[in-house]
Amino acid sequence: MINNKNIPLFKVFMSDEAIKSSSEVLSSGYITQGPIVDKFEKLLMSYFSNEQVVTTNSATSGLHLIIHMLKEYGLGDQKVKIEDTEDHILTTPLTCTATNWPILSNNVNLRWVDVDKTNCNISLDDLEKKLNKNTKAVMVVHWGGYPVDLVRLKQIQENFEKKYGFKFVIIEDCAHGFGSKFNNKLLGNHGNISVFSFQAIKHMTSVDGGCVIFNSSQDYERAKLLRWYGIDRNENRKDFRCEEDIKEIGFKFHMNDVNASIGIENFHHVTNEKLEINIENGLYYNDKLKNVPGVQVMDYSMQSEVPFWIYTIKVKNRDGFMRHMQEKNIATSRVHERNDIHTVVQKYLTKLPELDSFVDEMICIPVGWWVTQQDRKYIVNTIKEGW
Numbered sequence: 001m002i003n004n005k006n007i008p009l010f011k012v013f014m015s016d017e018a019i020k021s022s023s024e025v026l027s028s029g030y031i032t033q034g035p036i037v038d039k040f041e042k043l044l045m046s047y048f049s050n051e052q053v054v055t056t057n058s059a060t061s062g063l064h065l066i067i068h069m070l071k072e073y074g075l076g077d078q079k080v081k082i083e084d085t086e087d088h089i090l091t092t093p094l095t096c097t098a099t100n101w102p103i104l105s106n107n108v109n110l111r112w113v114d115v116d117k118t119n120c121n122i123s124l125d126d127l128e129k130k131l132n133k134n135t136k137a138v139m140v141v142h143w144g145g146y147p148v149d150l151v152r153l154k155q156i157q158e159n160f161e162k163k164y165g166f167k168f169v170i171i172e173d174c175a176h177g178f179g180s181k182f183n184n185k186l187l188g189n190h191g192n193i194s195v196f197s198f199q200a201i202k203h204m205t206s207v208d209g210g211c212v213i214f215n216s217s218q219d220y221e222r223a224k225l226l227r228w229y230g231i232d233r234n235e236n237r238k239d240f241r242c243e244e245d246i247k248e249i250g251f252k253f254h255m256n257d258v259n260a261s262i263g264i265e266n267f268h269h270v271t272n273e274k275l276e277i278n279i280e281n282g283l284y285y286n287d288k289l290k291n292v293p294g295v296q297v298m299d300y301s302m303q304s305e306v307p308f309w310i311y312t313i314k315v316k317n318r319d320g321f322m323r324h325m326q327e328k329n330i331a332t333s334r335v336h337e338r339n340d341i342h343t344v345v346q347k348y349l350t351k352l353p354e355l356d357s358f359v360d361e362m363i364c365i366p367v368g369w370w371v372t373q374q375d376r377k378y379i380v381n382t383i384k385e386g387w
């Protein structure tokens with residue numbers, strides 16, 4: 001059976017209200033960061049039950065900002081800071097370059113940690129082995145939205161503090177994980193610094209955009225300044241174009257009112273309707289693909305609720321699998337190349353046997369809200385035909 005319609009891996013969700021609202025902002029005469037960004041931030045604060053949310057023009061900017069703060073000022077109550085040439089961030093290579101390139105573009109060292117073959121997240125076993133006194137931060141990515149075991153990570157952080165006298169900073173790159181829950185609590189709400197992306201094909205888009213959730217009020221206040229040159233946008237100035245004294249150099253990373261108006265309107269649809277469909281489609285695959293010959297599903301047994309952004313399986317003869325799916329009009333992709341094999345990171349190359357053991361088998365299939373019940377049945381049947 002061939003489905004005449006293509007089933008894409010990603011689809012942009014743009015609500016009619018977002019189109020209307022953004023066109024009102026566009027013709028309002030005020031389009032940069034202003035009251036609509038404030039409104040979007042309030043909405044996110046209420047969603048994440050956290051008052052320390054700073055929007056940015058992308059998740060990449062947010063990550064760059066955090067690493068800059070780690071390097072220049074220190075983060076958290078303990079002001080953990082990159083100080084020594086051996087200082088580094090432990091991170092996963094299985095992610096978008098956007099996770100790791102902000103580390104490198106801040107001239108901070110990274111060290112690769114192996115990847116857990118059961119769920120594509122950073123291996124906490126390997127992480128424990130690689131920690132040392134120069135580990136100033138750990139970067140994790142919730143692959144596809146499935147949470148890293150944050151309880152175990154917290155325990156590792158506490159043991160580290162007993163040994164070295166400070167807590168490494170935990171940075172959660174939640175770009176895949178909008179709406180995911182771990183132990184019944186949303187990602188972004190587990191006491192770490194967390195970054196979300198509102199880029200075009202993410203669960204919720206503001207066209208481009210992102211946010212950072214901080215766990216220290218000092219970092220939150222500083223980030224609000226640093227995202228716009230180091231200037232307080234709310235200050236009362238004697239001359240409205242001329243700022244008061246700038247104490248710390250900042251960037252142009254702020255969100256604008258046009259993007260915020262799109263984010264606000266899409267937010268309601270995504271959180272009320274779309275995420276639920278992603279969750280159901282993922283649960284359907286967990287069940288229907290678990291005993292299919294030649295297919296291995298991931299282990300999603302931890303206490304979580306996942307509106308999968310991508311659904312990853314392992315297959316033998318991946319090229320054959322991809323060809324077979326393409327012939328049946330179903331898009332598939334590996335989505336992200338492993339970051340550690342690029343020329344620009346050659347000096348950090350290290351053996352990652354677990355990632356090596358499965359990276360050539362992993363592949364993602366369509367799972368988002370546009371995949372109908374009929375589509376997902378068709379996808380499962382097409383996989384069952386073999387390749």
Ligand SMILES: Cc1ncc(COP(=O)(O)O)c(C=O)c1O
Pocket residue numbers: 058059060061095096098099141173175176196197198199209210
């Ligand atoms: C894991 C991860 N982190 C960060 C980003 C960057 O997001 P943005 O495009 O908002 O900068 C992406 C984008 O795909 C991503 O997949």
